[in-house]
Amino acid sequence: MSNRIAAFRADGTTRYGVVTDEGLIDLTDVAGYADLQAVVVDGALEKVIALAEGRAPTFASDEVEFLIPIARPEKILCVGVNFPDRNAEYKDGSAQPKHMSLFPRFPRSFTGHGQPLIRPPENHTLDYEGEVVVVIGKGGRRIAAGDAYDHIAALTIANEGTIRDWVRHAKFNVTQGKNWDNSGAIGPWLVPFTDPAQLDDARIVTRVNGEVRQDDVLANMMFPIREEIAYISTFTTLVPGDVIITGTPTGAGARFDPPKYLVPGDVVEVEVNGIGTLTNTVADE
Template identity: 50%
Template sequence: MLELLRGGIQSIETACELSAGLPVDLSLGDVDLLPPVVRGEKIICVGVNYANRNDEYRDNSTDPVWPSLFMRSYESFTGAGRNLWLPPESPQLDYEGEIVIVIGREGHRIPQSRAMEYVAGYTLMNEGTLRDWVRHAKFNVTQGKNFFRSGSIGPCIVHTGAVPDHTALELSTCVNGEIRQQDTTANLLFPFDYLISYLSIFYTLRPGDLISTGTPNGAGARLDPPRYLAPGDIVEVACPAIGVLSNGVEDDPQARGDMTVQLRGNASRPAVTFS
């Protein structure tokens, strides 16, 4: 898929045309899905981007003037139908359903009026977050956003031609069948074309780059009391125009029960033991 994206948007359109009349060889149940783009150059995530999301923080702050941004690694994600891993270092694995822009054309300093010309398609993300670990640092959330296989991307990339109106996409997140998040891209503080133009000021956006556009309110950490994910839970991120990204949750199978890591502390930073 990455090579197809690097072939340009025309290459993707040609592939869509060629595949349209072909018979189906395998059902989804016959395959193990990876994220639809693996080893692209960048995964750029946008925080606090729905109009009512800022209110959840209850800090009396005004809506942001500029986007909040952070980066994630590919190894922090798995594909549709595969379990998220709950690490032994924290019980606070949270869900964040998001719509993802897939870049299909290289661009730098892209005018907002032409930004959507650089989009190959869209996919979905569960931007799984370890809530206590995002508070380890003062100015970034990197630690809590990059645990191995804590999030997911998929199930597929939907070509822009099949999404005629990206400004009013419905997005929802369910946990065990209960709707926790629900909103529409009409309520974005920073819409898709603005994000692409803004990011391209300091990045060179390249085919395969992913821009995750933010999550609605209703994340587990914001409920009273908080409701985090546990082994056996099923999380479904859905957008009618894109599909459903479904994942279970399990304890990290690579964690050894007899392994203890001590982080050395001092008077202002107490020692923390992870087991």
């Protein structure tokens, strides 16, 4: 049985279910949880996925609209400049930072798999950033790095789309460039986290119109995911359903000369082995 579980809209309602090669098995009315976030909060991902055993698909994949898996997280926190080559891209002579950079994103800044990333009329420097996402399943404060993996419920993928000019509006603040409505994407689904190798051996590959732009392994992160969870939980309590977007490799469009920003009609794919491929087009608002 597939271990992929997605949130989606079908027949005018928001639903969730297991994704198979033949289609989606709707479990909304079977599992009894209001949405996929409630499943995560209750620690019931694997139990709900098991309910799909022996059931036929309810919808074909092209009959549904994929949604971001966690619709209303208390927190979406993103780690910036987390690969050595990314730090070097800034060409400011800085050494590896002592502490990680963090910024928040809001749920409405993301859309689902298969939906367009939206380029706003105010600025056309829409860029891509392929990243691994961890979803917290067990909350905690001051979590030790060695225990951090015990607090992860599931993995998914983000295209942490960014309006580059707007991250430069202030000296120490990128929030406004990171939160344009529907400028990024999360999905296509959640995969339960059951084995450290799912992260330790993960590779991010981002393609634009089939051209590889980003390609790196999580093992090269300056701040590994264990450390991210430990550091973040030092200053804020993590709760089930919180989302951590863990950092993007070198190769974003802004770093080319001239820059390669996204334009309407582009197709962006972010692939992570063991999770899947998040695919989005680009459209003007």
